[in-house]
Amino acid sequence: EAQxxxxxxxxxxxxxxxxxxxxxxxxxxxYMSWYRQDPGLGxxxxxxxxxxxxxxxxxxPEGYKVSRKEKRNFPLILESPSPNQTSLYFCASRPLTGGxxxxxxxxxxxxxxx
Amino acid sequence: AQTVTQSQPEMSxxxxxxxxxxxxxxxxxxxxxxxxxKQPPSRQMILVIRQEAYKxxxxxxxxxxxxxxxxxxxxxxxxxxxxxxxAAMYFCAYRSPTxxxxxxxxxxxxxxxxxxxxxx
Numbered sequence: 679e680a681q682x683x684x685x686x687x688x689x690x691x692x693x694x695x696x697x698x699x700x701x702x703x704x705x706x707x708x709y710m711s712w713y714r715q716d717p718g719l720g721x722x723x724x725x726x727x728x729x730x731x732x733x734x735x736x737x738x739p740e741g742y743k744v745s746r747k748e749k750r751n752f753p754l755i756l757e758s759p760s761p762n763q764t765s766l767y768f769c770a771s772r773p774l775t776g777g778x779x780x781x782x783x784x785x786x787x788x789x790x791x792x
Numbered sequence: 793a794q795t796v797t798q799s800q801p802e803m804s805x806x807x808x809x810x811x812x813x814x815x816x817x818x819x820x821x822x823x824x825x826x827x828x829x830k831q832p833p834s835r836q837m838i839l840v841i842r843q844e845a846y847k848x849x850x851x852x853x854x855x856x857x858x859x860x861x862x863x864x865x866x867x868x869x870x871x872x873x874x875x876x877x878x879a880a881m882y883f884c885a886y887r888s889p890t891x892x893x894x895x896x897x898x899x900x901x902x903x904x905x906x907x908x909x910x911x912x
Contacts (some may be wrong), residue, residue, distance in 0.1 A: 711899050720796075720883060720902035721837075736899055768837060770900075778825055778844055781900065783837035 680705050682784035684769050690790045691759055699754045699787050701769030707782075708774035710752040714738065715766040715786075724767075727752055728774060759791045794819045796886050798903035805874050806911045812859075813869045813906045815884030822846075823889050826860070826867045827900065831881040840882070843867065871908075879910045 682703045691697055703710065711726035713736075723736030727746040741763055743755040752771075756763060769784040795818045805811035817826070828840040843851045843860050850858050855872045871878055885900040 713899075718801075718904055720904040721885075721900070722902070723899035726899055766835060770837075778842050780839055780842075786835045786837075788835075 680782065682769055682771055682782050684767075684784040684787050686787060687785060688788050690792065692792050693760055694758050697756050697759060697789075699756075699767060699769075699789070701752045701754065701784060702750050703752075703769075703771040703782065704750065705771060705782065706749065707771035708749070710746070710769065710771045711736065712742070712744065712752070712754050713768045713770065714763075715768065721768065724754070759789075761791045763789065764791045765789060794821075794824075794886050794888070794901045796884055796901050796903040798882075798884055798906050800906045801904070802907040802909065804909040804911060805871075807874055807876060809874055810870060810872045811874055811908065813871075813882050813884075813908065815867045815869070815903055817865050817867065817884075817886050817901075819865065819886065819888075821888060825887045825889070826858075827885040827887070828856070828858070828867075828869045829883045829885060829902075830878075831883065831905075832877075832879070837883075841869065874910050876910050876912060879908060881905045881907050 685700045708729045712724040713721040715721045722738045724742050725744040727733040767787045770781050772781040773779050797816045824845045826843045830838045830840050841851050841853045841856050857870045859868045883905045884903040887900050
């Protein structure tokens with residue numbers, strides 16, 4: 679089954695404690711990205727990657743890092759989480775050819791930073 | 793930068809009736825892609841319908857259809873014969889054509905969403 683998986687699904691942490699949210703896709707997609715969703719703001723792109731070792735900032739990259747060492751994985755790293763990073767996070771992937779190809783979303787990771 | 797506006801934070805409709813969710817966007821590009829996503833209480837993002845800007849014909853997927861007005865930069869979603877399972881947040885999204893040179897974020901720009909309530 680084609681899917682994007684994220685772990686963990688729920689996470690409560692404290693300010694300053696480094697954390698990583700993993701994302702993996704099994705569709706051999708080149709393009710992967712991370713979004714955060716906040717009430718009243720919709721989804722905003724954090725980082726994206728067009729292929730292995732190619733990453734770039736989206737609209738709200740401050741406080742986040744990513745890496746793309748393998749095509750299937752695109753982890754999101756919060757080196758020093760702060761309460762304003764409390765949010766619902768989505769990983770997504772699609773073929774690089776773009777167009778109307780469906781962007782597949784993961785199930786979301788709900789993060790609470792105390 | 794492109795912007796997407798959904799002017800209705802919340803809409804309510806009686807079961808079996810028709811409802812239209814509005815979406816407008818701002819862009820200087822001539823070709824682009826538009827999407828409607830549904831987010832039920834499970835928070836999963838589900839693609840409802842999509843449209844390519846250069847295609848004049850409005851997209852249709854079963855009970856879901858769009859009214860795409862390119863000149864007006866409008867992309868509304870019509871849901872016919874509303875069902876209880878249609879209750880969800882609906883997001884309109886815009887994407888630029890893929891840039892093979894790597895320029896641009898090439899991601900989806902989302903509106904803030906419309907919460908659709910279905911009254912039984």
